[in-house]
Amino acid sequence: MVWIEGGSFLMGSEDFYPEEGPVHRVRVDGFFMDATPVTNRDFSRFVADTGHVTVAEQTPDPSVYPGADPAILQPGSLVFRAPRRSGDMRFWGDWWHFAAGACWHRPDGISSLTEAMMNHPVVQICHADATAYARWAGKALPSEAEWEFAARGGVEGATFAWGEELEPDGRRMANIWNGDFPMANLPGKAEFGTTPVGAFPANGYGLSDMIGNVWEWTDDYWTDRHPDDAAKPCCVPSNPRVAIAEQSYDPRQPAIRIPRKVLKGGSHLCAPTYCRRYRPAARHPEMIDSATTHIGFRCVSRQADKSRGEQCAVGSERQ
Numbered sequence: 001m002v003w004i005e006g007g008s009f010l011m012g013s014e015d016f017y018p019e020e021g022p023v024h025r026v027r028v029d030g031f032f033m034d035a036t037p038v039t040n041r042d043f044s045r046f047v048a049d050t051g052h053v054t055v056a057e058q059t060p061d062p063s064v065y066p067g068a069d070p071a072i073l074q075p076g077s078l079v080f081r082a083p084r085r086s087g088d089m090r091f092w093g094d095w096w097h098f099a100a101g102a103c104w105h106r107p108d109g110i111s112s113l114t115e116a117m118m119n120h121p122v123v124q125i126c127h128a129d130a131t132a133y134a135r136w137a138g139k140a141l142p143s144e145a146e147w148e149f150a151a152r153g154g155v156e157g158a159t160f161a162w163g164e165e166l167e168p169d170g171r172r173m174a175n176i177w178n179g180d181f182p183m184a185n186l187p188g189k190a191e192f193g194t195t196p197v198g199a200f201p202a203n204g205y206g207l208s209d210m211i212g213n214v215w216e217w218t219d220d221y222w223t224d225r226h227p228d229d230a231a232k233p234c235c236v237p238s239n240p241r242v243a244i245a246e247q248s249y250d251p252r253q254p255a256i257r258i259p260r261k262v263l264k265g266g267s268h269l270c271a272p273t274y275c276r277r278y279r280p281a282a283r284h285p286e287m288i289d290s291a292t293t294h295i296g297f298r299c300v301s302r303q304a305d306k307s308r309g310e311q312c313a314v315g316s317e318r319q
Contacts, residue, residue, distance in 0.1 A: 001032040001034055002033055002034075002205055002207055006031070007149070008236060009026060009028075009148075010024070011148055016277075018225070020282065020283060022225070022226055025236045026145050027237070027238040028238070028239055031142075031303075032303060033300045034299050035206060036121075037197055037213065037214055037296045039118065039120065040104070040105075040117055040120055040122045041119060043122040046132075050136055052132055052136075054126065056075065056102060056104070060073050060074075071098075076098055076099050076101055077099065077102045078290070078292040079098075079108050079109055079292075079293050080096060081096075082182055082183055082192065102124060102291075103124050104124045108293065119197060120195065121209070122297075123214055123292070125291055127217055127261055127286075127289075128288065130297040139299035139300060141217055141218060141219040141300070144262045144264065145240050146218075147265075150207055151264065151265065152203075153205045158280075159279055160280075161204075172200065173211070174209070174211040175195045175268045176212040176268060176270045178192075179192070181269070193268060194268060197209055209265075211266060212268060212278050213265075213267060214294055214295060215266065215267045215286075216264050216296060216297050216298055217286075217296075218261060220241060220242040220261060220262045221245050221260065222286075223248070248261070256287075258288060260288065261285075261286060262284070262286075263285070263286045264282070264284075
């Protein structure tokens, strides 16, 4: 884990998507954060030790999903499959499909994890799965403010975690879509999918994959906008949290009363031509029961001082 010294920062953005604003100043206390997303190897140790069965591996309760197609009321989750022909890019159903049997150890619903995949971020993880892992490791999921503060790496107000240029001097800084989304990549372009953690440069705090690779769960419930900036310096919020579930329900699906929490960081499926959410300020709502091939997580430890945090980190490594 990496120690993140607390401080204040400008949270949010008003340059891209409306849910990222308004920009407002926030303070956070110091905390430890995992240097990388939790990997398949990490998660396999957790499952071996606890016998945890992820949400994607369980049969859904039909009463929670009124009107759902019975064909999808079985263990499984969403899988990205690149379309073979150009279509209407406004319809995400052209590339997202429910796959029976898809889960963390069979992310695409077909192939089991190989040894080469063990150092990739674990995916097909619902919020409850991430919370269970964090509890086992003696850690917690970050708040949205903690996550964004850490992702910025000490670069105040910059568009990206490393500055203002997406690819400074032509260098790729994160695993984002490299091609004509959502079509399969052309020859010479990188294949889409997760990459081993740490394959791209770390940010100013030494944290890898805060941008791209996989979206990451936070522990804050979704709101459609940030609060207004404090009128006076004395009123700047400290360690803000959004803990009210009711306001997070999706108004487009009034029959579904499943809370949504905030995802951060974007993923390998974020493309400059389609989804510019590969930035620290970017945020996205996700129902807590949803798992996909591009959602993972990392943990924090909110210790009172560095020495106790280091002891916690050592203990987690031993697990």
